[in-house]
Amino acid sequence: MNNTIKIPSCLLITAILAGCGEDSSINVKEAPLPPVQGIFVDSPVAGLTYNSPSISNGVTNANGQFDYFRGEAIDFSIGALTFPTVSAANVLTPLALFSTDTVFHPAVINSLRLLQSLDVDGDPSNGITISEQAAQTAVVTLAEGQTITDYFSSDEFEANVNAWLADAGSANSTLIPADQAIVHFVDYIFKQYNSTQPLAFNTADFSGTMYNPLVQGSEAIITQLMLTPVDESNLSGTFSQVVGDSETVTGRYSFLFGNRVLALISGEGELLQPSILFLALIIRLITPIVFVPQAVQTHWQHWCLFVIVMMMLKTIF
Numbered sequence: 001m002n003n004t005i006k007i008p009s010c011l012l013i014t015a016i017l018a019g020c021g022e023d024s025s026i027n028v029k030e031a032p033l034p035p036v037q038g039i040f041v042d043s044p045v046a047g048l049t050y051n052s053p054s055i056s057n058g059v060t061n062a063n064g065q066f067d068y069f070r071g072e073a074i075d076f077s078i079g080a081l082t083f084p085t086v087s088a089a090n091v092l093t094p095l096a097l098f099s100t101d102t103v104f105h106p107a108v109i110n111s112l113r114l115l116q117s118l119d120v121d122g123d124p125s126n127g128i129t130i131s132e133q134a135a136q137t138a139v140v141t142l143a144e145g146q147t148i149t150d151y152f153s154s155d156e157f158e159a160n161v162n163a164w165l166a167d168a169g170s171a172n173s174t175l176i177p178a179d180q181a182i183v184h185f186v187d188y189i190f191k192q193y194n195s196t197q198p199l200a201f202n203t204a205d206f207s208g209t210m211y212n213p214l215v216q217g218s219e220a221i222i223t224q225l226m227l228t229p230v231d232e233s234n235l236s237g238t239f240s241q242v243v244g245d246s247e248t249v250t251g252r253y254s255f256l257f258g259n260r261v262l263a264l265i266s267g268e269g270e271l272l273q274p275s276i277l278f279l280a281l282i283i284r285l286i287t288p289i290v291f292v293p294q295a296v297q298t299h300w301q302h303w304c305l306f307v308i309v310m311m312m313l314k315t316i317f
Helices: 009-020 106-117 132-137 148-153 157-165 178-193 294-316
Strands: 036-040 049-051 065-068 073-078 208-216 219-229 236-243 246-256 261-266 275-278 286-293
Touching: 106 148, 106 157, 106 178, 148 157
Parallel strands: 261 286
Antiparallel strands: 036 065, 049 073, 208 219, 219 236, 236 246, 246 261, 275 286
């Protein structure tokens, strides 16, 4: 007797499908996102220690680069000297550390002086490298209630730093001058990131004849500057200065200090007095023209103290 039990195929398929439909759980652990890479610049600064919630005791590399995670805060330090904490970003400068957009903030100026003074080879144009010796030597003592921003802004900052700078393994034994530090930073930021400071010239406006009213002795006169750019950027070219109907000075011109200074280099090598160029096309803008003789044009930055004073006069107009 054959007792074979036949199960309809449709029921078998239904059972299999029901089994496949049962709930199941699989644990999937996603890999963490990689850090983002930023850069700390005066020039790119190597040798800065940095810390964030996710990264401890990192050190900026030869290109000034550091790792960070978006949304985190980060602080940079040189030994015991820790800069203010700031939100991490792909490019950070002393401007960001001290929450300002002006390079003339006292804390920014002193931080620029410090970073450039600590450069091992003393040439920040090829990058800034801070040695381990600097980290071991740097000290900071805050007075009661004094913040690190107050410390960098204080009149005693230079004396405090000079007390240990000679033992920091750099090419400088004292802090470099403020004007030298400012000029380097502004020129670097402008060239690398096309970032201008307030009151920068629009170089496109500088072509053809410009008029410069000034007082000579007790007499008010108007001189003419005829500018001939070498290319469409208008960043440099040749000029002739005319008083009345006679041509008095010819030479070359170029924009410096992040396009905030128009430097005129006379062909005769005579050092002329700086004057102030008033342009109707730039409302209430005051800026110096710097005449630099051929023999000392590489030292034009020594005029920048004059430049800085004149630019600050903008605040009272």
